Amino acid sequence: MEITLDKASDTNASLNITISPADYKPEVDKKLKQYSKTVSLKGFRAGHVPASLVQKMYGKSILVDEINSMLSKTVSDYIRENKLQVVGDPVPNREQADAIDWDSQSDFAFSYTLGLASEFDIDFAELPAVNQHDIQAGDAEVDSTIADLQKRFHEHTHADEVGDGDTIYGELKQVNAPEGAEGFTAKTAFPLNQMAEDAKGQFIGKKKDDVITFNLEQAFPDEKARATATGAPKEEVAGLTGEFTFAIDDITRHEPAGLDQAFFDKVLGAGAVSDEAEFRTKVAEIIKSNYNRESEQLLRLDIEKTLLDATPIMLPDEFLKNWLLEVNEGKFTPEQIDEQYGDFTKSVKLQLIKNKIADKADIKVDQEEVLEATRQMVREQFGFAGSENEEMNQTIDRIARNYLTDEKNNGQNYTSTFNRVFDDKVLGYAKEQMTIASQDTTVDEFKALVENRQA
Structure with missing residues (x-):
């Protein structure tokens, strides 16, 4: 088998594959023998159909299936082994494939158009600092939250x-x-x-x-x-x-509920605080904790934005737009593809960057990590805290495994959970390598930051 990669530019290439009889004949002959043993044909005893007849009846289909299987594996292996930054799917030369004479040819040539991302690297030392917002709950926010709680516990x-x-x-x-x-x-x-x-x-x-x-x-x-x-x-x-x-x-x-012990106990639990001052302090802590989760999410977005802004990557734009039109089978017009192309390329580049970080830092995700993340999701969804109860843990484990192996969504539950764990590990590593500056931020300032990011 001969494989060559011809790069027309940094972002466009052709992968050419030539397959000879030595590559496919052993496996084709093996499958023909298997057919000979099992095929049932009128006038012949089972297992005694002449090889020439089996070849005539099934030879071409077996050959086509074997060649297609070899091509799929060869293209995939070549991309992986040579660490090509392929975007979109390899597009076969259909005219070349349609011109093949399966009855007379013995050597077969195939060509695939590849869209590539340009080479890039990530130097964490050169990246600018990213702010992590430490939310400060002021008196106005505490007063507003307490007023809402008084209405809720009316x-x-x-x-x-x-x-x-x-x-x-x-x-x-x-x-x-x-x-x-x-x-x-x-x-x-x-x-x-x-x-x-x-x-x-x-x-x-x-x-x-x-x-x-x-x-x-x-x-x-x-x-x-x-x-x-x-x-x-x-x-x-x-x-x-x-x-x-x-x-x-x-x-x-x-x-509205009065600011008394009964109200404090309803909101925070019996005996958690004993007076209004302690209650206000605890409410401020809860506000800060709630916003800190949002702050952590904003930090992730800012890390991603910093990585994108600091990492120039060229993409094969024309190839990708044509590929998007083809794989979506008429669901979008060229104009709609153009309109959404900017957001699409951001997601492509970000995934390339994450993959590069994972490769350099040897970050991997194993099945047990995916399973444990799903167990934790089940605990949070059903309000199960960490427990020493073995029966409860077995129930959680069973729900998690059923969720990941649900056949109704073709493995999407496993894929989405895997991707979430992968992202967490990659961005966690990036956070460790980058300069993160803590910044005190009021609730109103933080809300304005979030609104600007969503605009």
Whole structure:
């Protein structure tokens, strides 16, 4: 077998392969013998069909299959062994392949067009520093968070008159029932936050024992909200229209929780803090912890951006655009490919950079690492903390293995988890090699940074 690589430029090349009988004949002959032993043909005993007849019937198809198998392996092995920075897939010369005479030829020539990335290297010492934002939660952020928590852990009180956001309890009656039907009536509750804005005025300011006459459909135009307000089955609620009366029996209101020990215990757990000052300190720590996760994600993005900006890589643009059109089989127009090409090349270059780092640092991901990452995902998803309970650990392990081997998605679960572990290891290594500068950042400043990155 002869293999040659002809580079037309830094980003375009042809891989030429010539296959001779010595390369394929032993395997083709072997498969023909196997067919001779198993083929069933009328007029011949099993295993006694003449070799010449087997050759005539199956020789060409066996030859084609063997050559195609050899080509696939040869191209893949050559790219890997020579560490070619191939982007996209090798594109075969179809005219050359279609011109082959499988009946008479013994030597076969094939050619593949390769798109290559230009050579590049990564010098961590030359890269600029990247900021890691240490989020500082100020009084305004703590006050806002505590106010939200007070609303979430609200208390119920009984009000003297109806206010916006209250829930009123009472008896609902239909004023004009359809002819021959009994008017609808129910003891129910009206949450004013589900009522149409222009209907609330009929209820706000009313007191216990007041009776309001109103149009039900106008007050609750959404059928789902009307079903909640009336308690009627879904199939009946569409017919509940027109005038109704509502006699108020009680009015309840959500009041923000007080800053007392009961509230502290609900939010943080019994005895975690004993006064407001300790509570504020703990809330500030939680805010900082929550934002630190986002800060870590922003750091990853900034590391990737720094690597991209500092690593010039040329790509075979025309080859890639044609390849994208072909592999997407008419899903995109050339104009749409052009529009999205910038984002595509960023992802290609970033993956090339990560692969280069992994190669230089000998970073690998084994199956056990993928499995352990999946176990951890299961623990987080189902709220399982680290446990010494063997039965629980076995359950987690079984769920993780089933997730990774799920045949419904053709191994995508394993691939996506592998890629996530790979990225974590590569970016973790890059972080160790780069200069990371800690920077105190307020919550508002950090939010602005994130918005600018997403813009």
